[in-house]
Amino acid sequence: SAVISQKPSRDICQRGTSLTIQCQVDSQVTMMFWYRQQPGQSLTLIATANQGSEATYESGFVIDKFPISRPNLTFSTLTVSNMSPEDSSIYLCSVVGLAGGSYEQYFGPGTRLTVT
Amino acid sequence: GIQVEQSPPDLILQEGANSTLRCNFSDSVNNLQWFHQNPWGQLINLFYIPSGTKQNGRLSATTVATERYSLLYISSSQTTDSGVYFCAVADIYNTDKLIFGTGTRLQVFP
Numbered sequence: 001s002a003v004i005s006q007k008p009s010r011d012i013c014q015r016g017t018s019l020t021i022q023c024q025v026d027s028q029v030t031m032m033f034w035y036r037q038q039p040g041q042s043l044t045l046i047a048t049a050n051q052g053s054e055a056t057y058e059s060g061f062v063i064d065k066f067p068i069s070r071p072n073l074t075f076s077t078l079t080v081s082n083m084s085p086e087d088s089s090i091y092l093c094s095v096v097g098l099a100g101g102s103y104e105q106y107f108g109p110g111t112r113l114t115v116t
Numbered sequence: 117g118i119q120v121e122q123s124p125p126d127l128i129l130q131e132g133a134n135s136t137l138r139c140n141f142s143d144s145v146n147n148l149q150w151f152h153q154n155p156w157g158q159l160i161n162l163f164y165i166p167s168g169t170k171q172n173g174r175l176s177a178t179t180v181a182t183e184r185y186s187l188l189y190i191s192s193s194q195t196t197d198s199g200v201y202f203c204a205v206a207d208i209y210n211t212d213k214l215i216f217g218t219g220t221r222l223q224v225f226p
Binding site: 031033037042043044045048058090092094096102103104105106107109110112 | 146147149151157158159161164202204206211212213214215216217218219
């Protein structure tokens with residue numbers, strides 16, 4: 001399985017500001033994803049981070065609010081823009097390990113964001 | 117889109133007890149995974165099991181794809197098993213896009 005790290009692990013931000021979250025993988029992976037977990041809720045897919053092209057967003061998520069970059073096969077960033085208290089969540093990146101041809105997905109440790 | 121339901125929503129056990137968690141899904145799947153989210157928020161992979169049965173120590177899982185459900189068995193539970201257990205699936209058209217169930221919150225007391 002891949003080793004996935006995220007920075008920062010947690011942050012407290014003021015409303016109206018932006019935060020960029022980094023996701024680093026120790027090996028090249030084809031697929032990287034970003035999820036959001038609101039307090040007490042399940043995980044929801046935000047977007048697929050595509051290397052060399054624009055991210056693919058799920059219904060309810062837009063590029064202006066959650067711009068994503070993926071400059072290479074081991075790194076991606078998610079920015080949460082113009083934050084409001086409703087953006088307080090855990091943000092997780094994930095990758096498909098492709099071990100043995102399976103689609104098993106592995107998650108980073110998450111970034112716990114609080115917006116005041 | 118595919119719907120994923122988990123039951124029970126909450127489970128309280130005494131150490132040493134056994135339990136069964138259930139995941140029902142509404143359509144055919146190419147991917148089904150069980151995760152344990154510990155109190156620090158980390159998602160730990162338990163099983164990748166789109167079909168069949170697997171065992172890992174005190175945990176085992178069975179997926180009956182034709183009947184659209186999966187079961188996670190925890191035997192001889194320990195306090196470290198506490199946390200939230202998620203089932204996540206991907207349908208046959210979107211193999212990498214995991215849809216998460218609502219989770220089962222497990223509390224194990226000594």
